[in-house]
Amino acid sequence: xxxxxxxxxxxxxxxxxxxxxxxxxxxxxxxxxxxxxxxxxxxxxxxxxxxxxxxxxxxxxxxxxxxxxxxxxxxxxxxxxxxxxxxxxxxxxxxxxxxxxxxxxxxxxxxxxxxx
Numbered sequence: 564x565x566x567x568x569x570x571x572x573x574x575x576x577x578x579x580x581x582x583x584x585x586x587x588x589x590x591x592x593x594x595x596x597x598x599x600x601x602x603x604x605x606x607x608x609x610x611x612x613x614x615x616x617x618x619x620x621x622x623x624x625x626x627x628x629x630x631x632x633x634x635x636x637x638x639x640x641x642x643x644x645x646x647x648x649x650x651x652x653x654x655x656x657x658x659x660x661x662x663x664x665x666x667x668x669x670x671x672x673x674x675x676x677x678x679x
Contacts, residue, residue: 568611579601579604583601627657627669628668631665632650632665657671
């Protein structure tokens with residue numbers, strides 16, 4: 564069986580709810596089976612949603628959020644014009660220009676590549 568998406572779980576839950584409404588007069592064993600199937604799918608759906616949320620948070624923690632380059636430069640104790648020039652030269656991995664402003668990951672390190 565392949566990977567089920569959140570949409571698959573939602574569809575399955577809707578089908579099970581519909582079946583329960585249609586077959587309300589089922590034998591108690593059949594109703595119990597339907598309720599068990601519903602609770603199992605509901606559990607898997609909630610676990611899938613939790614996993615998606617966790618993945619998103621983990622990805623954000625690993626990459627950091629983008630902040631304005633001037634703010635990043637201030638936090639790292641360097642001049643904003645120097646940071647912009649270095650970003651234009653491609654000196655930062657995560658720096659990107661959006662419109663007229665530069666943005667950079669808050670986790671980017673300011674590496675000095677000059678020879679000493």
